[in-house]
Amino acid sequence: MAQHDIERIKSLLGTHEDFPKKGIVFKDMFPVFQDPTAVEALISNIVHHINSTQAEKIDVVVGLDARGFLFGPLVALRLGAAFVPVRKQGKLPGECASAVYEKEYGQDVFEIQKSAVKPGARVIVIDDLIATGGSAAAAGELVKKCQATTVEYVFIMELDFLKGAEKLDAPVYSLIHL
Numbered sequence: 001m002a003q004h005d006i007e008r009i010k011s012l013l014g015t016h017e018d019f020p021k022k023g024i025v026f027k028d029m030f031p032v033f034q035d036p037t038a039v040e041a042l043i044s045n046i047v048h049h050i051n052s053t054q055a056e057k058i059d060v061v062v063g064l065d066a067r068g069f070l071f072g073p074l075v076a077l078r079l080g081a082a083f084v085p086v087r088k089q090g091k092l093p094g095e096c097a098s099a100v101y102e103k104e105y106g107q108d109v110f111e112i113q114k115s116a117v118k119p120g121a122r123v124i125v126i127d128d129l130i131a132t133g134g135s136a137a138a139a140g141e142l143v144k145k146c147q148a149t150t151v152e153y154v155f156i157m158e159l160d161f162l163k164g165a166e167k168l169d170a171p172v173y174s175l176i177h178l
């Protein structure tokens, strides 16, 4: 992405100290969605990156609850891929696989509908932000439980100092490093 697009998206991000609890500096990507041209730049960049680095077709974009649901489907649509949500425990009907993970602030359980990701599928896992990498690693675990392969993890923001990317089993692409 052109550097000025990255700077524009960066300037739109909100920063909230001590949210949702003391000591967390929360990065808010919702303001980006108030500017359709910024959303276009964001999605185009991610799609261009995937198309220029992946030789084979992506079958599924897996988006993480909840902000991964905002732009995961936009990326999936442009790739001609399926979109599959990973949700917090108890939200998805049907047979689910589950994985426990530690967050920057607490513990949680993620689930995926087993029938939604076929064995052998090539998957991109997408979320707005990687912090400690716990939630993305759990999503990768769920993809494995479906006997599919995560070929890349994609984020808008990466909190480099938390080294979350080191927890993941595939390359990581983040637009903005904080």
Ligand code: ADE
Binding pocket: 024, 025, 026, 027, 028, 104, 129, 131
């Ligand atoms: N998720 C985990 N850590 C976060 C942070 N610092 N800002 C926004 N989302 C987060």
